[in-house]
Amino acid sequence: MMSKDALSATPTEAAGSNTVFARFDRVGKIFKLPGDRQIDALEDVSFTLGRGKLVGLLGPSGCGKTTFLRIVAGLETATYGTVTIEGKLVNGPHPNFAFVFQQANLMNWRTVLKNVLFPLEIRGEVTRASIERARDLLNLVGLHGFEDRYPSELSGGMQQRVALCRALVYDAKLLLMDEPFGALDELKRMEMHDLLLDIRLRTGVSVMFVTHSISEAIYLSDTVAVFSKRPATIARFIDIDFPYPRENAMRYEMKFTEYEHEAGRALGIAR
Amino acid sequence: MILDRVFRAIYPLIGLALILAAWQAYTQFFAVNRIILPSPMDVLVASNDNFGLLLRHLWPTLLECVLGFMLAMAIGVPVAVAVANSQILNLTLYPVLIAMQSVPKVAVAPIILVWFGLGIESKLAIAFLVAFFPVVVDTATGLRATPKGLLELAQSLRASPLQVFWKVQFPSALPFVFAGAKVAVTLTVIGAVIGEFVGSNEGLGNLLLTANSQLNSPLAWAALVWLSLLGMGLFGAVALAERIAMPWAKNGGH
Numbered sequence: 120m121m122s123k124d125a126l127s128a129t130p131t132e133a134a135g136s137n138t139v140f141a142r143f144d145r146v147g148k149i150f151k152l153p154g155d156r157q158i159d160a161l162e163d164v165s166f167t168l169g170r171g172k173l174v175g176l177l178g179p180s181g182c183g184k185t186t187f188l189r190i191v192a193g194l195e196t197a198t199y200g201t202v203t204i205e206g207k208l209v210n211g212p213h214p215n216f217a218f219v220f221q222q223a224n225l226m227n228w229r230t231v232l233k234n235v236l237f238p239l240e241i242r243g244e245v246t247r248a249s250i251e252r253a254r255d256l257l258n259l260v261g262l263h264g265f266e267d268r269y270p271s272e273l274s275g276g277m278q279q280r281v282a283l284c285r286a287l288v289y290d291a292k293l294l295l296m297d298e299p300f301g302a303l304d305e306l307k308r309m310e311m312h313d314l315l316l317d318i319r320l321r322t323g324v325s326v327m328f329v330t331h332s333i334s335e336a337i338y339l340s341d342t343v344a345v346f347s348k349r350p351a352t353i354a355r356f357i358d359i360d361f362p363y364p365r366e367n368a369m370r371y372e373m374k375f376t377e378y379e380h381e382a383g384r385a386l387g388i389a390r
Numbered sequence: 391m392i393l394d395r396v397f398r399a400i401y402p403l404i405g406l407a408l409i410l411a412a413w414q415a416y417t418q419f420f421a422v423n424r425i426i427l428p429s430p431m432d433v434l435v436a437s438n439d440n441f442g443l444l445l446r447h448l449w450p451t452l453l454e455c456v457l458g459f460m461l462a463m464a465i466g467v468p469v470a471v472a473v474a475n476s477q478i479l480n481l482t483l484y485p486v487l488i489a490m491q492s493v494p495k496v497a498v499a500p501i502i503l504v505w506f507g508l509g510i511e512s513k514l515a516i517a518f519l520v521a522f523f524p525v526v527v528d529t530a531t532g533l534r535a536t537p538k539g540l541l542e543l544a545q546s547l548r549a550s551p552l553q554v555f556w557k558v559q560f561p562s563a564l565p566f567v568f569a570g571a572k573v574a575v576t577l578t579v580i581g582a583v584i585g586e587f588v589g590s591n592e593g594l595g596n597l598l599l600t601a602n603s604q605l606n607s608p609l610a611w612a613a614l615v616w617l618s619l620l621g622m623g624l625f626g627a628v629a630l631a632e633r634i635a636m637p638w639a640k641n642g643g644h
């Protein structure tokens with residue numbers, strides 16, 4: 120297909136699924152700056168995301184990962200190239216997507232529970248059952264008892280977990296997450312990893328998430344897409360050949376280290 | 391915590407008491423003519439003796455302030471919404487607003503009196519005029535200061551423009567709205583008094599003017615004290631409304 124795909128481990132179906140959920144075809148973004156200057160943020164990003172697959176976008180900070188995710192979410196338009204979801208071109212926010220921003224992005228005038236319910240309010244889907252679901256999610260991320268608190272009373276990590284619940288509260292088909300666990304401490308992050316995998320397993324949601332943590336990308340993903348430095352393009356696809364459900368012991372296996380080494384090489388930080 | 395709150399209440403009272411004591415001592419020590427400067431005691435006595443009179447004149451002024459304020463909010467907030475959301479309206483209306491604000495209200499008052507007569511309408515109009523501007527400016531600033539991330543969240547959920555306004559922009563601007571409202575409500579007292587000075591037959595401003603022309607300085611000062619108490623009361627009422635409307639802001643705005 121595309122020349123860039125030649126680099127990938129499995130060229131046409133990077134995420135290795137039977138049915139294609141999303142296709143990204145030579146997506147590029149050039150930011151025009153005042154005074155004829157410009158930033159080439161993305162260049163020719165091409166791959167396909169299989170339905171229900173989990174792809175980790177790994178790359179050095181400032182390379183264009185957020186930009187790519189925002190284009191997929193319809194919050195930003197690509198300068199060239201196309202994003203096709205379930206056979207339809209994306210040119211705006213999609214009703215079945217959920218986006219977890221790099222910042223928690225909570226409304227300080229809403230309680231924790233009301234923040235989680237916000238998407239349902241917008242969609243007109245607040246029911247007794249959906250409120251129950253919101254409460255269950257908050258329990259799952261360890262925020263039981265904080266439902267009626269305000270975001271200003273929570274730590275950064277807790278706020279980010281509320282944002283995660285907000286994205287999971289409605290049945291999104293595609294979950295887009297921008298460094299969702301960046302604000303968490305190591306232990307909480309590992310807990311959230313397992314939670315995410317569990318939710319993915321139960322709901323079958325397709326996931327694309329951005330991270331700059333090599334081990335996080337490997338632990339979670341079906342496929343890790345390693346971005347090059349700016350202008351970002353995909354330098355390498357790494358299929359992670361561990362079965363789900365994954366267990367923490369996996370982090371200490373030889374194969375895991377080999378994947379880490381491979382990703383490090385692709386990032387240009389290891390030989 | 392509790393001690394802290396007690397101190398917060400006590401210090402201003404101590405400050406006030408010191409000023410009153412110095413004022414009382416000054417008038418007594420130099421035997422100042424009470425027409426020139428009545429002592430705090432004179433004012434207190436005048437206030438007490440004329441309580442019924444002062445109360446009778448308080449109501450019209452209070453009504454002028456409250457209605458003028460409500461009018462300023464009812465018209466100012468929608469105008470701010472228009473100005474904040476439309477570049478064209480912003481370019482058209484803002485210069486007009488600033489020109490309006492630059493006209494001295496005292497100078498306009500006689501004209502307004504010609505238009506609206508000696509009744510409450512003319513005072514309402516002036517109170518509205520002085521209160522309108524801070525409401526518009528602060529509300530528009532608040533609406534524009536809505537965090538971009540929250541707007542994008544709403545956008546990603548495909549919220550309608552009305553939903554974006556009511557669920558994101560407006561609550562986010564609420565602290566600014568109240569900041570403007572607090573300034574506005576104290577300004578309405580000034581507006582009402584200007585109106586009463588220029589032409590009226592009731593109200594604390596009218597009473598002050600009458601007492602002054604009769605060289606009844608203690609009563610004039612008593613009216614003045616009542617006017618500032620009225621201003622403080624109105625400010626307190628808006629501050630209370632703010633606390634109730636924004637339970638998430640523990641320490642209020644200002």
Ligand SMILES: Nc1ncnc2c1ncn2[C@@H]1O[C@H](COP(=O)(O)OP(=O)(O)O)[C@@H](O)[C@H]1O
Binds near residue numbers: 180185187349
């Ligand atoms: N709206 C914008 N206008 C101009 N430049 C931008 C904009 N958004 C991002 N950039 C630039 O694009 C590059 C990639 O940014 P980003 O996608 O946020 O990187 P990452 O998420 O990988 O850290 C950066 O150099 C950044 O400065």
Ligand SMILES: [Mg+2]
Binds near residue numbers: 181185186
């Ligand atoms: Mg980023």
